[in-house]
Amino acid sequence: MKIFREALYPLIAVTAAFVIGGILILLIGDNPLTTFQLLLENSFGSARGITETLFYATPLIFTGLAVAVAFRCGLLNIGAEGQLYVAAFATAWVGIKFGGRVVDVFGDKQDWSWAALPAILLVPLCMATAIIVGGLWGAIPGYLKAKFGSHEVINTIMLNFIAIALVSYFTQYHYKIPGDPILQTAQIGDAATIPQLNQFFSFIPADVKLNISFLIAILMCFLVYVFLWKTKWGYELRAVGQSPSAAEYGGISPKKQIIIAMTISGGLAGMVAIGEVMGFRHNYYHGFSAEWGFLGIAVALLGRNHPLGVFIAAIFFAILLRGGIFVDAFTRYVSKDLVEVLQAIIILFVAALQKYSK
Amino acid sequence: MNETLNITIIGILIFSAIRLATPMIFAALGGMFSERSGVINIALEGLMLCGAFTAAVVTYELSNPYLGFLCGIAAGGLLALIFAVVVIEFEADQVVAGFGINVLMLGIPALLSSAIYDSAGSTEQIPKEYLLPEVFGLNIASILAFLLVPLAWYVLYKTPFGLRIRAVGENPEAADAAGVKVQTMRYTGVILSGILAAAGGAYLSIGQSSFFTRGMSAGKGFIALAALILAKWRPIPVLVACFFFGLTEALAIQIQGSSWAKIGGEDIPVQFIEMLPYVLTIIVLAGFIGLSRAPKALGIPYRTKK
Numbered sequence: 094m095k096i097f098r099e100a101l102y103p104l105i106a107v108t109a110a111f112v113i114g115g116i117l118i119l120l121i122g123d124n125p126l127t128t129f130q131l132l133l134e135n136s137f138g139s140a141r142g143i144t145e146t147l148f149y150a151t152p153l154i155f156t157g158l159a160v161a162v163a164f165r166c167g168l169l170n171i172g173a174e175g176q177l178y179v180a181a182f183a184t185a186w187v188g189i190k191f192g193g194r195v196v197d198v199f200g201d202k203q204d205w206s207w208a209a210l211p212a213i214l215l216v217p218l219c220m221a222t223a224i225i226v227g228g229l230w231g232a233i234p235g236y237l238k239a240k241f242g243s244h245e246v247i248n249t250i251m252l253n254f255i256a257i258a259l260v261s262y263f264t265q266y267h268y269k270i271p272g273d274p275i276l277q278t279a280q281i282g283d284a285a286t287i288p289q290l291n292q293f294f295s296f297i298p299a300d301v302k303l304n305i306s307f308l309i310a311i312l313m314c315f316l317v318y319v320f321l322w323k324t325k326w327g328y329e330l331r332a333v334g335q336s337p338s339a340a341e342y343g344g345i346s347p348k349k350q351i352i353i354a355m356t357i358s359g360g361l362a363g364m365v366a367i368g369e370v371m372g373f374r375h376n377y378y379h380g381f382s383a384e385w386g387f388l389g390i391a392v393a394l395l396g397r398n399h400p401l402g403v404f405i406a407a408i409f410f411a412i413l414l415r416g417g418i419f420v421d422a423f424t425r426y427v428s429k430d431l432v433e434v435l436q437a438i439i440i441l442f443v444a445a446l447q448k449y450s451k
Numbered sequence: 452m453n454e455t456l457n458i459t460i461i462g463i464l465i466f467s468a469i470r471l472a473t474p475m476i477f478a479a480l481g482g483m484f485s486e487r488s489g490v491i492n493i494a495l496e497g498l499m500l501c502g503a504f505t506a507a508v509v510t511y512e513l514s515n516p517y518l519g520f521l522c523g524i525a526a527g528g529l530l531a532l533i534f535a536v537v538v539i540e541f542e543a544d545q546v547v548a549g550f551g552i553n554v555l556m557l558g559i560p561a562l563l564s565s566a567i568y569d570s571a572g573s574t575e576q577i578p579k580e581y582l583l584p585e586v587f588g589l590n591i592a593s594i595l596a597f598l599l600v601p602l603a604w605y606v607l608y609k610t611p612f613g614l615r616i617r618a619v620g621e622n623p624e625a626a627d628a629a630g631v632k633v634q635t636m637r638y639t640g641v642i643l644s645g646i647l648a649a650a651g652g653a654y655l656s657i658g659q660s661s662f663f664t665r666g667m668s669a670g671k672g673f674i675a676l677a678a679l680i681l682a683k684w685r686p687i688p689v690l691v692a693c694f695f696f697g698l699t700e701a702l703a704i705q706i707q708g709s710s711w712a713k714i715g716g717e718d719i720p721v722q723f724i725e726m727l728p729y730v731l732t733i734i735v736l737a738g739f740i741g742l743s744r745a746p747k748a749l750g751i752p753y754r755t756k757k
Contacts, residue, residue, distance in 0.1 A: 433558030
């Protein structure tokens with residue numbers, strides 16, 4: 094039973110996290126059982142609980158897939174955070190520039206746009222921007238590794254800081270509405286937005302921001318699976334991940350695969366912008382990501398770098414993230430930081446158990 | 452602009468650079484011992500936070516910064532031991548495990564401080580008289596950091612211990628054959644990195660400021676890592692790189708809203724100065740400025756031949 098074997102080590106890691114976390118809660122002076130109940134139960138049972146959890150899970154599916162694809166090629170992409178930042182800004186930029194956005198600057202109407210494209214053109218254009226810009230930002234460390242052999246981990250860490258500083262600069266100096274105290278761009282044109290699912294399904298509460306991007310995330314799980322296991326390109330990518338020298342002997346260029354894997358990885362991370370910019374906030378908001386790029390690493394690890402595993406792990410972390418809010422509010426001492434502690438223990442255990450699970 | 456103003460500004464910049472470089476020097480020297488022994492250490496950030504939090508709590512509770520500092524570095528050493536067990540005993544991916552330690556140290560201090568002090572992730576303010584004191588306008592931790600550089604150089608290059616550390620990081624098989632205990636040396640390297648990085652963290656919470664806040668190292672552990680790479684894993688260049696990064700940070704702080712930092716009447720965007728250390732690291736790593744050569748066995752677990 095392959096699936097049970099695959100699930101065994103992640104389950105051990107999750108169990109360990111709850112045991113150690115439980116001891117910590119006891120030491121702090123709260124009841125672990127009621128705390129864990131608060132953490133988990135609010136995501137089930139109600140339409141609100143379930144759909145909000147799926148909303149939290151959407152960016153994690155994208156970043157989890159991003160990290161998983163790179164992992165399959167033997168690369169660790171710690172740069173998903175930077176990739177989704179540049180992608181989000183670029184998406185908002187296109188949404189403003191081609192969305193006919195007129196901005197009110199102290200009562201003065203200014204047209205910030207170059208064109209006002211219809212939705213049928215603008216929506217695909219914005220989506221393509223998210224994917225391409227994220228992909229290009231991911232391609233940089235891929236290229237540096239292929240060309241100069243410099244370690245992708247260090248480069249992606251550095252590029253995260255660079256990305257965040259860069260978009261902060263463009264937002265602050267060029268695309269913020271003068272007088273706005275918040276570091277955010279103007280709104281994208283209405284034609285650049287994608288619908289929320291509560292417009293189609295009446296059981297979803299009106300204030301739950303779950304949008305089309307969730308369906309795209311599911312589609313991407315499927316596409317990544319097909320790519321990795323049903324195509325020649327995916328086979329080559331995984332071959333490099335298993336053994337670069339054997340792959341090279343077999344006529345596959347590891348350098349090319351490294352660049353391809355990092356580009357796809359960045360593109361997947363960039364897709365977070367579809368849900369966040371086009372589906373939810375409708376602008377670029379500095380600090381919009383709740384460290385999804387980094388959480389993606391935990392998601393991919395727990396999901397064993399398989400799209401189905403990534404999907405399940407993303408839902409699991411979404412439950413924890415959402416449950417953290419209830420823990421914060423309804424326990425005496427425990428704060429939502431518990432979620433990070435559980436996440437860290439899971440990462441450490443999955444990493445430590447790796448050598449037994451091969 | 453008159454000359455006195457110029458000199459004042461340069462003086463402020465240099466002092467401010469020394470202050471800002473201090474935590475990075477500690478952390479980068481720590482990272483050096485770990486990486487020279489063959490263990491990639493991206494956990495510097497978390498180890499710093501561990502030191503910062505422990506030092507702040509102990510100093511506040513006992514009103515003694517020296518005890519606080521010692522407990523801070525002890526906690527850092529202990530956390531590094533956990534990291535070492537995961538990567539040396541269990542042969543876990545060193546980057547993944549280091550990342551896990553960083554996440555852990557975002558969570559645990561925040562969890563504990565909201566439980567102990569009922570505040571959202573920060574500790575109580577420590578009265579000024581219980582902070583690490585200053586000598587000649589410099590914090591004693593800064594002085595300690597600068598003194599540690601020649602010491603680290605001596606230990607690494609002039610002692611048998613340093614030779615063994617370097618040997619297990621370059622060629623563990625040969626070191627093993629020569630009777631060096633590879634695992635023990637790596638444990639020592641990693642624990643040293645925890646102690647030193649935590650010292651940098653302790654300086655942040657009980658020297659530079661007077662309390663701990665969630666994630667207060669704000670990427671300094673990663674800049675220290677960048678400095679270490681820029682310095683090609685050597686102690687004296689580590690000092691130079693850290694001072695340079697401290698200077699860029701000092702500059703970034705100074706130019707915000709000041710009248711003299713303008714090019715052609717336009718502000719210099721602070722973001723571009725902030726980016727400098729990171730861009731430089733990528734360039735150096737790509738080999739554009741001399742060859743960057745990491746310890747040969749960096750990141751590769753070693754199993755003692757039976």
